[in-house]
Amino acid sequence: MAQQEPSYWLMKSEPDVYGISQLKKESTTLWDGIRNYQARNYMRTMAIGDKAFFYHSNCKPPGIVGIMEIIKLGLIDPTQFDPKSNYYDPKSLKEKPRWDCVELKYLGRFSEMLSLEEMRSIYTQEELPVIRKGNRLSILPIPTKTAKDILKRLGKFS
């Protein structure tokens, strides 16, 4: 079977908690701490080689700052079993973990960010679900057409 074209995603993180510069330094990271079933289920539909836009949330201004690649799937999120973690889930059982995650690789940071405000002025809600008001989901699919347009618009990344 021919290699499938990669899908594109948007993944949010607060820069104060984990920002793009930290990922650049570490090169790869486990995207742990997801405690929302819809976001988790999106991660479960990811494929190796898919690309994800890194979105800085809860900051000024919020927006897309870089791009990553999915390199590992279906990893158990270790923070669910760690009582000291903010993401500790006492209801999750070792023999039946509730939360899993993916591993990501840093691909680049855009020389200029694409702010939420700009995204709203360029795309419709159908083209880019994240701009819908009140969308709190931290992992969202991005239609391929929109993703390619964003990449073209942002041009080179470093």
Add this chain to the structure above:
DNA sequence: GCCAACGTTGGC
């Protein structure tokens, strides 16, 4: 700091 949106919890 406010608050809209919305997911989760738990009593019934």
Add this chain to the structure above:
DNA sequence: GCCAACGTTGGC
């Protein structure tokens, strides 16, 4: 299984 109460996210 409904739904009120509560908690969290995240833009503003």
